[in-house]
Amino acid sequence: xxxxxxxxxxxxxxxxxxxxxxxxxxxxxGGLLTxxxxxxxxxxxxxDLIQLTLNDDSKVLxxxxxxxxxxxTVTTAFPDGQSRIQLKVGNRDVYGLDFRxxxxxxxxxxxxxxxxxxxxxxEWGNFYGWVTVVWDxxxxxxxxxxxxxxxxxxxxxxxxxxxxEIHHIERDVIGAINSEMExxxxxxxxxxxxxEISQDSADSLQQDIQQREAAYQEQIQRxxxxxxxxxxxxxxxxxxxxxxxxxxxxxxxxxxxxxSMSVWEKIKMYAENFWNVLxxxxxxxxxxxxxxxxxxxxxMMVLVMSVVVVPFGVLAAVYLKEYAKQGLLTRMIRxxxxxxxxxxSIVFGVFGLGFFVYAVGGTIDQLFFSVSLPNPTFGxxxxxxxxxxxxxxxxxxxxxxxxxxxxxxxxxxxxxxxxLGATKFESLxxxxxxxxxxxxxxxxxxxxxxxxxxxxxxxxxxxxxxAPALPVDSQFPFMHLDRKFMHLGFxxxxxxxxxxxxxxxxxxxxVTTLVLVLVVxxxxxxxxxxxxxxRKRYAGASV
Amino acid sequence: MEIEQKILENSVSLVKTTxxxxxxxxxxxxxxxxxxxxxxxSETAQHPLTDAPAKIVIQDMNFYYGTVQALKCVNMTVPANxxxxxxxxxxxxxxxxxxxxxxxxxxxxxxxxxxxxxLDDENIYRPEVDATDLRTRVGMVFQKINPFPKxxxxxxxxxxQLQKIRKRAIxxxxxxxSLQGAGLWEEVKDRLHASALGLSGGQQQRLCIARALAxxxxxxxxxxxxxxxxxISTGRIExxxxxxxxxxxxxxxxxxxxxxxxxxxxxxFFLLGELIEFDGTKKIFTNPGDSRTEDYVTGRFG
Numbered sequence: 001x002x003x004x005x006x007x008x009x010x011x012x013x014x015x016x017x018x019x020x021x022x023x024x025x026x027x028x029x030g031g032l033l034t035x036x037x038x039x040x041x042x043x044x045x046x047x048d049l050i051q052l053t054l055n056d057d058s059k060v061l062x063x064x065x066x067x068x069x070x071x072x073t074v075t076t077a078f079p080d081g082q083s084r085i086q087l088k089v090g091n092r093d094v095y096g097l098d099f100r101x102x103x104x105x106x107x108x109x110x111x112x113x114x115x116x117x118x119x120x121x122x123e124w125g126n127f128y129g130w131v132t133v134v135w136d137x138x139x140x141x142x143x144x145x146x147x148x149x150x151x152x153x154x155x156x157x158x159x160x161x162x163x164x165e166i167h168h169i170e171r172d173v174i175g176a177i178n179s180e181m182e183x184x185x186x187x188x189x190x191x192x193x194x195x196e197i198s199q200d201s202a203d204s205l206q207q208d209i210q211q212r213e214a215a216y217q218e219q220i221q222r223x224x225x226x227x228x229x230x231x232x233x234x235x236x237x238x239x240x241x242x243x244x245x246x247x248x249x250x251x252x253x254x255x256x257x258x259x260s261m262s263v264w265e266k267i268k269m270y271a272e273n274f275w276n277v278l279x280x281x282x283x284x285x286x287x288x289x290x291x292x293x294x295x296x297x298x299x300m301m302v303l304v305m306s307v308v309v310v311p312f313g314v315l316a317a318v319y320l321k322e323y324a325k326q327g328l329l330t331r332m333i334r335x336x337x338x339x340x341x342x343x344x345s346i347v348f349g350v351f352g353l354g355f356f357v358y359a360v361g362g363t364i365d366q367l368f369f370s371v372s373l374p375n376p377t378f379g380x381x382x383x384x385x386x387x388x389x390x391x392x393x394x395x396x397x398x399x400x401x402x403x404x405x406x407x408x409x410x411x412x413x414x415x416x417x418x419x420l421g422a423t424k425f426e427s428l429x430x431x432x433x434x435x436x437x438x439x440x441x442x443x444x445x446x447x448x449x450x451x452x453x454x455x456x457x458x459x460x461x462x463x464x465x466x467a468p469a470l471p472v473d474s475q476f477p478f479m480h481l482d483r484k485f486m487h488l489g490f491x492x493x494x495x496x497x498x499x500x501x502x503x504x505x506x507x508x509x510x511v512t513t514l515v516l517v518l519v520v521x522x523x524x525x526x527x528x529x530x531x532x533x534x535r536k537r538y539a540g541a542s543v
Numbered sequence: 544m545e546i547e548q549k550i551l552e553n554s555v556s557l558v559k560t561t562x563x564x565x566x567x568x569x570x571x572x573x574x575x576x577x578x579x580x581x582x583x584x585s586e587t588a589q590h591p592l593t594d595a596p597a598k599i600v601i602q603d604m605n606f607y608y609g610t611v612q613a614l615k616c617v618n619m620t621v622p623a624n625x626x627x628x629x630x631x632x633x634x635x636x637x638x639x640x641x642x643x644x645x646x647x648x649x650x651x652x653x654x655x656x657x658x659x660x661x662l663d664d665e666n667i668y669r670p671e672v673d674a675t676d677l678r679t680r681v682g683m684v685f686q687k688i689n690p691f692p693k694x695x696x697x698x699x700x701x702x703x704q705l706q707k708i709r710k711r712a713i714x715x716x717x718x719x720x721s722l723q724g725a726g727l728w729e730e731v732k733d734r735l736h737a738s739a740l741g742l743s744g745g746q747q748q749r750l751c752i753a754r755a756l757a758x759x760x761x762x763x764x765x766x767x768x769x770x771x772x773x774x775i776s777t778g779r780i781e782x783x784x785x786x787x788x789x790x791x792x793x794x795x796x797x798x799x800x801x802x803x804x805x806x807x808x809x810x811x812f813f814l815l816g817e818l819i820e821f822d823g824t825k826k827i828f829t830n831p832g833d834s835r836t837e838d839y840v841t842g843r844f845g
Contacts, residue, residue, distance in 0.1 A: 326652070412689035415647060416751070420702040420758055421679035424650075430701070431691055537692060537738070 033517070040514030043507035044273035046258045046266050049116050049128055050087070051240060052102060053109040060102060061116065061128050061240035062087035070103065090118075090126035092501075094243050098125050099503045114260045115145060119237065120253040122283060125504060132244065133236040141233075149257075155233045155249045162230050162250065166223060172474065174219050179475055181212040190371040277511060286465065286495050287505040291512055296470055297383075297463075297485035298452060298519055304387035304481070305394065305451050306444060312391065313398025313447075314433075314440055320399070321406045322428060334403075341396035349457030352389030357381055357461060377482055381462030383471045384481035389461045390454060394447035401446065405439015406432065434534075441531040445524055452520045455489035463490045465498070488516040595622035598663065598762060598792040599644060605657035606639055606648070606816075613639045615816045616658075621762075621809075626784055626793040628803040628824065631813035632839070637796045640813070641764050644794065645681035646674045662762070679706070682760035686767040688747045690739040690754070695722075695731050698739045698750055702758035717757050725753035726783050745776025752783065763787065765795040769802065781806050800840055804828050812836045 007013070047063040054060065066086040074081035084103045092098040119127040134141040134152040142151040188205045230250030238244050256269060280290025324330050361378035369377040378384070409432050417427035433440075455463070464484045471483045496502075496509040599621040606614035614636045621627045629637035642648045643660060646667060659666045667677050679702070690698050699718040708714060718735070722728040727749040731742065739750055748768060755763060769777040784793055784806045797803050803810050804824060811821040812833070820827065820836045831837045 410687070410689065412685055412687045413691060415683075416685060416689040416691065416754075417701070418650065418675075419645065419647060419678055419683035419685075420705065420754065421675045422701075422705050423675050426705055435692060 036510060036514050036517060039507070039510035043511050044270045044277070046118070046256060046261065046269050046273075048112055048258050049118060051111050051113050051116070052087075052107050053111075054102070054106045055108050056106075057108075059240045060087060060089060060100065061113075062089035062100070065099070088126070088504075090128045091124075091239050091243075093124040094239060094245065098501070112259045115149075115257065116259055117149070117255050117257050119255045120288075121247070122251050122253055125284065125288065125501075127237055127239070127245070129237050129239040131235050132238045133246075135234040135236070135246070137232060152233065152235050152249065153255070156252055156255060159230060159250045159252070162226055166226050166230070169219055169223055169226070171469070174216065175469070175473070176475055177212055177216050177219065181209055181216070184208045184212065186371045193371065278515070282466065285499055285501075286491065287499050287501060287508050291488065291491060291508075291515060293467055293470060294486040294488045294491040294512070295515060295519060296472075297467065298488045298516070299523070300471055301383060301387050301390070301458075301485065301487065302448055302452050302523060304383065305390045306448060308388060309391040309394050309398055309447055310440070310444055313395045313443060314402050316395070317399045317402035317406065318428065318433075321403045322424070322432075337396045337399050341400070343393075344456075345393055345454050346456040346460075348389055348393040349460040352385055352392070352457055352461040353381070356385040356388050361385060381460065381484060382482045383462060383485050386458050386462035386485070387481075389457050390451040393454070393457065394451050397446045397450065398440070398443040401443025402436065402440050405436035405442070408439060409435045437534045438531050441527055441534065445527045445531070448523050448527060449520060452523060453489060453516070455487065455493060458487055458490060463487045465490075465494050488512055488519065492516065595625055597621070598623035599794075600661040600664075601640070601658070602661070603658040604640065604643065604660065606636070606643060607655040607657075608651070609653045613816050614643075617818045619811055619818055619821050621792060621794060623792050624788055624790075625808040626788050626795060626806050627809045627811065628807035629794070629796045629811050629813060630798075630800065630803050630839070631819075633798075634815075635813040636816040637811075637813045638766055641766055641794060641796050642683075644762070644764055645678045645683055647678075647683065649674055679758045680760055681762040681764060682755035682758060683764040684748070684751050684755055684766065684768045686770050688744060688751060688771055690742070690747050690750050692738065692740055694736045695739045695742070695750060696735040698754050699757045701754060706758070721753040721757040722750075724756045724787070725749045726779060727753055743776075745772050745779065748772060748776070748780065749783070752780070752787075756787075760791060762792045762794065765793065767796055767798060770798065777802070800828075800842075812839060814839070 049061055050064060052060045064085055065088050067083055068086075069081045069083045071081075082103060082105055084101050087100050087102060088098060089095060089100050090098050115130065116128060117130060119129075121127055130145045131149060131152060132145060133143050134155075184205055188202065188209070191201065191205075227250075231248035233249040234246055235249060235252075236244055236246045258266075261269070277290045278295065279292050281293060282291060283289035320330060320333060357380060361376070361380065361382075365373060365377050365379040413431050413435060414427055417431045418424070422430065462484050464486065467484050467486045469480075469483060471480050471485050472478060473480070492509055492512045495505045495512060499505040597620045601617055601619045601621075604614050604617040605612065617636075617640060629641065631637050639648065643656065644662075644667075648654050648656070656668060659668060661667070662677070662681065666672070691701065693701075696718055699721050700714045703714055703717050708717070719728060719732075722731060727746060730746060731750075734741075739747065742750060748771075752763075752768075769780055772780070781802065784795070787793060788808075795803075795807065807824045809821065810824040810827040812819045812827060812831075812835075814835055820831060820833045822832065826832075827836060828840055831840060837843075
């Protein structure tokens with residue numbers, strides 16, 4: 001009895017409990033990150049292709065993706081049961097599905113053919129097989145599995161520059177022509193609706209539009225030529241079952257022979273893959289290609305939000321803490337602010353849609369963009385409204401953190417400053433606020449963390465599955481905050497749950513999740529580094 | 544003689560300008576308040592400072608924190624170019640009085656002031672007096688050493704910069720003279736642009752003095768400036784006071800009786816918000832007029 005009493009009084013149990021709680025949290029977080037990391041990073045590794053000959057003499061070729069025990073085969077006699085492996089067989093256009101389960105018991109033979117080629121295509125996913133014929137138009141350039149690689153691979157390398165040119169024309173050149181044409185058209189429309197149009201100006205505007213139309217047609221011709229060049233060379237591919245398919249080389253992105261690659265080559269390709277995902281645009285309903293627009297949209301939205309939320313939050317907190325007469329009202333405001341931080345984000349989304357998008361955006365359209373109505377400019381979801389909605393959602397965090405930062409500034413600093421003839425405002429600007437900077441940055445860190453991961457309100461205020469253009473480009477006014485944008489969080493949801501080919505999209509979900517975590521980490525690290533610098537500068541007052 | 548005349552003049556002006564209620568207050572306190580005795584005494588008993596002109600005259604000062612009265616009808620005259628010390632046990636109101644002299648208490652919520660404080664014959668509590676201007680005339684050094692988390696140079700140049708002095712050369716000049724005035728120049732001249740928080744405690748406090756001197760005040764208020772310092776640093780600041788009083792008036796609050804005895808020319812003893820005795824330092828410490836003062840300075844209580 002006495003021993004037990006002493007044991008409880010000593011607090012040993014409590015130390016174990018608290019330590020255990022911490023260990024549990026770390027384990028959970030660590031496990032989560034490890035899972036995301038392993039699955040996300042594994043996606044980029046060029047895996048070997050295995051060729052299986054089954055008992056019924058049919059052949060299967062593909063990457064091993066997964067293996068599992070077949071639940072039904074576990075009996076008391078065979079406690080281990082039988083297992084099966086999942087192969088990514090690709091060739092979706094040929095087989096219909098690009099994943100297949102094979103029972104281990106059915107496999108008669110396994111080989112790793114050295115010369116098998118993996119093709120990454122712009123459509124239909126990967127193709128695994130061999131090249132048999134290379135075509136130039138309708139003439140055969142080369143035939144046979146061995147020589148074909150050397151003949152056609154240089155063509156593939158050329159297509160990359162062609163694709164870049166096409167992309168440039170489609171997006172930048174034609175985009176610029178379109179926006180100029182739209183402007184001229186709106187100008188004409190505006191003049192017509194005001195009724196102050198003269199025949200001359202109408203004619204000149206029409207002529208303007210026609211000129212641009214001509215320029216547009218010219219670019220289209222250029223594109224046609226480029227596409228012809230892209231499709232000039234074709235290859236006939238054969239898969240493991242002997243089916244043949246003929247493609248233009250322009251329809252392929254890359255080709256590699258995983259089974260004959262050295263580790264060093266694989267590492268190089270791994271890095272390349274990683275880089276491509278970060279910088280490319282998505283293809284195939286987002287399940288392939290890169291996620292650059294989503295990364296860009298996420299980072300930019302968070303930056304716009306920060307630019308809005310910090311001044312607002314800090315000013316509000318300064319008034320609340322420094323100028324407002326402390327009393328019942330300020331206490332109630334503080335409680336309200338704290339509660340606001342706990343309101344579900346979808347509520348903010350609904351508010352953002354109703355207030356920012358329809359009320360504010362609609363009014364802006366009425367006042368400034370009436371010519372383009374009924375097409376909304378700001379009266380629809382967009383970068384600006386999404387950022388403002390998130391700013392509204394995170395402003396309580398900034399207010400609370402700033403207030404705490406202000407309270408932490410020693411009274412002596414204020415009095416010292418006032419004692420030297422500074423007004424309250426001067427003291428605030430020159431001494432108090434700089435000293436409260438670390439607290440303000442803590443608020444920003446929390447706000448950024450919350451905003452980066454938020455999806456629900458964005459779905460109502462401006463996020464889309466595939467944005468036609470980035471919110472920043474080379475066309476005046478360069479920053480298009482009215483545009484819709486892509487977001488990593490929404491990308492995860494979309495790719496993982498809305499895509500037609502879930503199995504093929506799985507790696508993309510992990511990659512996107514990993515990138516999202518990295519983006520949050522990066523944004524936070526920047527803010528934390530900034531805070532550490534500030535702390536060093538403003539901390540350590542002796543006594 | 545001069546002090547007496549000033550008091551008379553001021554009370555006349557007070558009578559002229561203040562409404563009836565405070566007039567009655569003044570009259571009442573005149574009749575009942577023992578404070579009056581101090582001035583009467585100093586009139587008769589050869590006050591050691593009659594030759595110094597008055598810098599600050601405090602008249603019938605009452606101060607309230609909410610409903611708590613912290614100062615009770617304080618009357619005193621602080622002479623120019625002397626060191627005046629306030630002593631007394633904790634919570635006796637001496638710091639409060641000090642902070643009234645540059646209206647730093649204005650910023651504390653729920654405080655109330657009655658009475659007048661004349662700085663060079665001008666009531667600093669008149670509404671048209673700008674408190675920030677006043678504070679450039681009446682500088683302050685605090686008990687808690689509070690250099691700003693900036694460089695040494697920025698700390699000293701802070702006050703002048705607030706007065707819109709922008710020229711680098713002038714600021715450099717002010718910084719140098721102020722640091723010299725605080726006896727710190729030799730120690731920090733090579734690290735003017737290093738953080739002030741890297742200095743030792745004593746250096747930091749002298750930096751605070753330099754910072755106060757940089758706005759060229761007429762009065763320097765010191766609120767227990769040495770309470771956090773070791774004896775050597777304390778000694779240097781005390782030395783400094785002797786030179787400082789040639790150019791300005793110093794009012795110092797201290798808990799350290801020896802310090803008061805060493806540095807000050809006049810000493811006021813406060814107890815529970817009242818000024819018990821105000822006289823030449825020598826007299827206070829050797830032959831106090833009040834038994835409570837005697838108890839305190841001899842260490843029998845407080």
